[in-house]
Amino acid sequence: MGRDLALIIPEIAVLLTAVGALIAEMLRQPRISLIIAVIGLVVGTGLTLRLLGTDTTVFGGSFRIDTLSIWAKLILLPATVLSMLLARVDVRGSAREGTVYSLLIFSTLGALVLAGAGDSMFLVLGTLLTGLATFALVAYPDTDPATEAAMKFFVFASVTTAIMIFGLSYWFGASGSTLIADLPAMDTMPLAVILGFVTVVVGLGYKASLVPFHFWAPDAYEGAPLSIAAYLSVVPKIGALFALTQVVRHLPPETGWAAVMAGLAVLSMTYGYLAALVQDNVIRLLAYSSIAQSGYFLLGILAVGSSELALPSIILFAVAYAAMNLGAFAVAAIAGRTLNDFSGLGRSRPLIAIAMVVFLLSLVGIPPLAGFVGKFLLFAAAIDVQFTWLAVVAIINSALSLAVYLRIVVPMYRGGDSASVELDAWLGFVVFATVAATFIIGLGAQFMIVRDIV
Amino acid sequence: MSAVLLPILPPLIAALAVLILRRGSAALALAGATLSLAGGVRLLAGALDGQAETLLLPGLPDMPLRLVSGPMTALLSVAVATVGTFVLVYAIGYMKRESGQARFYAVMSLFLAAMQALVLAGDWVLLLAAWELIGLCSYLLIGFWFQRPEAANAASRAFLYTRSADLGLYVAIFILIGSSGTSEIAASLEVGGSASTAAGLLLLLAAMGKSAQVPLQDWLMRAMAGPTPVSALLHSATLVAAGAILLIRSATLLSPEALFAIGLVGGITTVAAGVIALAERDLKRLLAASTASQYGLMLIAVGAGVPTAALLHLLAHAAIKSTLFLAAGDFQHAREGTAFDQLKGVGRARPWAFAGFALAALALAGIPPLSGFFSKDAVIAAALSGQGAAWLGPLALAGTLLTGAYMGRALRVLWQGSGDSRPVEGTGWMRAGIWGLAIPAAGLGLAFGPLETILDLPAPETAGTVAIVLGLVAALVGLALGWLVPVQRLLGPAHQWAESGLEVAGGLTAWIGRPAMAVARGCDRLEDHLYAAALAIGHTALSIARGGERLEQRLYLAVLGVGRANLAVGRWVRSGDERGIDGLIFALVAGVRDLGARARTLQSGLIHHSLAISAVATAVLLAILFSASLSV
Incomplete structure (x- = not known):
């Protein structure tokens, strides 16, 4: 028991931070709440570093301390800090400022539980924990669009989670165990395995906004405060995708799950970019783009268990994705929500505009930026397991994505009038941190792979 | 430090220094280019003595980045640095009156460094990175006067034309690495068979974009909207040359079919x-x-x-x-x-x-x-x-x-x-x-x-x-x-009588000049048509996307229609029962309908419809996997 607790110290630190932030809010001290939150998450990240290289389970195999769950902490905790700095601009001075910080941390805890899930009940727990916190966050501004978006989000989440719980009951019934590692014991009952797997895809697919479970995402991103949209597109999504990885590594290959992943990948990438092509609202455009990027993750996930490259590719792309997507949302927070707001940004705020170009080129996957390394490894992983056609589809989609992102870049440098834009120092910091990460990951990925860190 | 880095690092450092210091930019850029030239000459001297240098840098797993100095790469490196140095000397005079000096010299230096990296690259990944970098730099340089609409336009056009052809390079490199198992350029060129033909044709596509070959030549003429030193650099030893250099370096790969093309x-x-x-x-x-x-x-x-x-x-x-x-x-x-x-x-x-x-x-x-x-x-x-x-x-x-x-x-x-x-x-x-x-x-x-x-x-x-x-x-x-x-x-026609005295020359005009002009005009028109065709393809893709959105709306309307039909049935049933059923039930029905109306205003979106699609998708996935596992 002592050993188990020692291994989940980062999670405990995150939980205590959330509670601490809530207490500070109760005492009407939102600034202290923010300080506690930032310090707690940074400490949590630091506590995780010493676990690097560990590969074990705690509490009877129900929670895993492995590469995926450790990297989930290293990615999601800093991402949450950056999201909180973004959120600060939206909620500063409002009545429930500290509540937002606290809810963000609770939701992140849910994503961490998902990423380390070794037991199907942890999948449910993580989904509910992130879900409940994020419904409230989306509804936070108390405007009609926000309430409507939160309502849709809630209905959608309730139905899909119910379906997942229903399917998981078959797994439990067939194997007599809720441990994911016990799945191979059910190979005499392939239909039960398949039913459970499809419902897990539904339950986690909604959270990762995979087509066709994505419908809530554009509305929720548009209705929610911008910082919450940025958070939703990164933290719960990566948690769900890592959880999916934890599940599929125990599925017997003859169920054909890899083909399902490939199909969903094609749907998500293509539909996401095609839909993004006709958006005039930058937030909706980024929402559809993040749907498409989820599809790229699946290239790595379907190679899990058969290719050495699968885990490094998923993790590296997750790091890259978190940096460039948060950065793009931060720039949108500075410039505005419509494409018109971006016109002339290249002149009024040249550095911010260059940062945006970096994020967008990285999202396309152009060397030497982070997105390129991530995508390159994902393609290599897919080719490694004989899914060359899928890699080709993904490359063609990358070409399509250039058209999507150029729709933001072109007005920045061509637009007529350039109203000067206010720049909050914290937003500037977030942009700077994410640009730096985009470059460092792009250039340092080789180092991380060679040293076997990921 | 290996000598192979000497031509690349000085311009790169110069670019950074210009960006940081923001003064003395011309001198810094010129110093970078001159040192790069010296490094190139040193490489060439080494190559003449028969020393081929290779430098390995950590890269992707099993695919180190490598820089290679042989006679050909060293020679190209010297050519790039020579042109770059003198163009920069010239630019000091030419750009005297312009604002944005730091931006100009920083990008020029970066461009030079990227081109040197491309010339000296010994593996496909590094070559690809350099290839993209020179594309980006050329975009920035052609659009240097971005306030002028024609310059911004030309820059976007150059970028899009060359980018679309670059897809060929990406796929070619995938084929070469996939079939040879190595990213080293020299070794990967050894693959024979159909892979070599396919890769050769795709490399040709990439080269056609960068070297402005028919039918992708249009961007080059429009790129003249940039400053003249940029044109001089782009057209001689760098951007446009990259296409030809790519083909020259992969000459041993090319099959007879590719050579023909x-x-x-x-x-x-x-x-x-x-x-x-x-x-x-x-x-x-x-x-x-x-x-x-x-x-x-x-x-x-x-x-x-x-x-x-x-x-x-x-x-x-x-x-x-x-x-x-x-x-x-x-x-x-x-x-x-x-x-x-x-x-x-x-x-x-x-x-x-x-x-x-x-x-x-x-x-x-x-x-x-x-x-x-x-x-x-x-x-x-x-x-x-x-x-x-x-x-x-x-x-x-x-x-x-x-x-x-x-x-x-x-x-x-x-x-x-x-x-x-x-x-x-x-x-x-x-x-x-x-x-x-x-x-x-x-x-x-x-x-x-x-x-x-x-x-x-x-x-x-x-x-x-x-x-x-x-x-x-x-x-x-x-x-x-x-x-x-x-x-x-x-x-012109006013002096026709004078022409009669110069029969031979007049004949030449009629026989060569006019047809040549007609052909030239034809080429010009063809180019416009090609441009229109490219636009049309873009419009088609957009309209397909819009079509998808319309389809979604129709589906929603259909779902709404079913709902309305249900309501109508309900009304019909109610009118039948109105007399027989007492006020309590009537009030209940009215209350429920009122609630429904409130819910509808809350959910002006597509939630029923989107959940229905998700449910259908779930059923399809289940059906596919079940039938697959049952048929095994």
Whole structure:
């Protein structure tokens, strides 16, 4: 028991931070709440570093301390800090400022539980924990669009989670165990395995906004405060995708799950970019783009268990994705929500505009930026397991994505009038941190792979 | 530190230093380029002694990044650095009045570093990164005056044209790495069979984009909206050269089918772009079209299986074309533009620049003993002796003829007319840049003999008398035509009686001039059509996307329709039961309907419909997996 607790110290630190932030809010001290939150998450990240290289389970195999769950902490905790700095601009001075910080941390805890899930009940727990916190966050501004978006989000989440719980009951019934590692014991009952797997895809697919479970995402991103949209597109999504990885590594290959992943990948990438092509609202455009990027993750996930490259590719792309997507949302927070707001940004705020170009080129996957390394490894992983056609589809989609992102870049440098834009120092910091990460990951990925860190 | 890094690091450091310090940018950039030149020369000296240097850097797993210095890469590195240095010298004068100096010199230095990395790259990943970087830098440089709509437009167009062709490079590299298992360029070229043909054709596609071969040549002419030093650098040894360099370096990979395609593309381009150049009415656009035409000649040499000839012509062309552009920039400052109407007689006012221009123009036409004579002879000899001589030979000769013609025309415009000029600032720097490049443009030919012996490629056939004579005749006839034809056009119908006294020349106009113009106009129209077709493809993709959205709306309407039908049924049932059912139930129904109406205002979106789609998708997934597992 002592050993188990020692291994989940980062999670405990995150939980205590959330509670601490809530207490500070109760005492009407939102600034202290923010300080506690930032310090707690940074400490949590630091506590995780010493676990690097560990590969074990705690509490009877129900929670895993492995590469995926450790990297989930290293990615999601800093991402949450950056999201909180973004959120600060939206909620500063409002009545429930500290509540937002606290809810963000609770939701992140849910994503961490998902990423380390070794037991199907942890999948449910993580989904509910992130879900409940994020419904409230989306509804936070108390405007009609926000309430409507939160309502849709809630209905959608309730139905899909119910379906997942229903399917998981078959797994439990067939194997007599809720441990994911016990799945191979059910190979005499392939239909039960398949039913459970499809419902897990539904339950986690909604959270990762995979087509066709994505419908809530554009509305929720548009209705929610911008910082919450940025958070939703990164933290719960990566948690769900890592959880999916934890599940599929125990599925017997003859169920054909890899083909399902490939199909969903094609749907998500293509539909996401095609839909993004006709958006005039930058937030909706980024929402559809993040749907498409989820599809790229699946290239790595379907190679899990058969290719050495699968885990490094998923993790590296997750790091890259978190940096460039948060950065793009931060720039949108500075410039505005419509494409018109971006016109002339290249002149009024040249550095911010260059940062945006970096994020967008990285999202396309152009060397030497982070997105390129991530995508390159994902393609290599897919080719490694004989899914060359899928890699080709993904490359063609990358070409399509250039058209999507150029729709933001072109007005920045061509637009007529350039109203000067206010720049909050914290937003500037977030942009700077994410640009730096985009470059460092792009250039340092080789180092991380060679040293076997990921 | 390995010597291979010497040509790359100084410009890179210079770019960073310019960005950080934001002063003394010209001096910093020039220092970077000069050090890069010194590094290149050192590499070349090492290569002459037979030392091939390789530097491995940590890269992707099992695919280290590598830099290779052999005779060919070192030679190209020297060429890139030489042109870069003198263009920067020239730019000090040319850019004197411009704002945004730091941005200009930083991007120029970065561009130089990226090009050196591309030339020295020994593996596909590094080459790809450098390839993308020069694309990005060229976008920034062509769009340097981004306040002008035509410059911003031209930059986007150049980026999109070359980007779309770059897709070929990505797929080619995937094929090569996939089938050979290594990312090292030299080793991966050993794959034979269908992979080599496919990769060769895809590399050709990438090269066509960068080297502006038909039908992707349009961006090059429009890229003239950028500053002239940028044009000089882009057109001679860097951006446009990257395409030809790619093909020359992968010459050992190319299968007969790929060689045929390369020769065909090169041949068509050299003639079509030559005709376009002849029809241009602007000096910089003429030079741009001529660049495409000359790269067509290089592709002919590669297609004939003699890449060495292509390399020699690439080197000669680098010096010549940069001289021409720099001189054109000098004229541009003297007359505020480069249209022929503005430039008449400017050569008399700017004798030093004109002398450099004339020297380079004669070299490009192929007049001995200037460098173009030797390199063009090598190309013609290759075209006449290699495979497909029957059609490559005539195309190469036609290209040479056209080269003479448009150069003759340009020289005439510059020389005839009144020689007045505005005062030009920074003439000294500009003159130094022009002559620093004009001298190699004239004398480089003498070095070709030794160069051929050190290159580790199959040596070209020594040019036979036939090739020399044919090439020289074509060049001289072209020059004479170019000098004479515009005279007839200027005289026009008013002076027809005078024409009758010059029957032969008049005949030439009728037989060659007018059809050439008609063909040129046709080419121009074809280009517009191609552009329209590209636009149409884009529109189609957009309308498909819109169609998807409309379909979604229709589905939603259909779902709504079902709902309405249900309501109607409900109303009908109610009207039947109205008398029999008491007020309590009636009130309940009304209450429920009221609630429903409230819910509807809350959910103006598509939630029922989207959940239905998700449920159907779940059922489809289940059905597929179940049927698959049952059939096993």
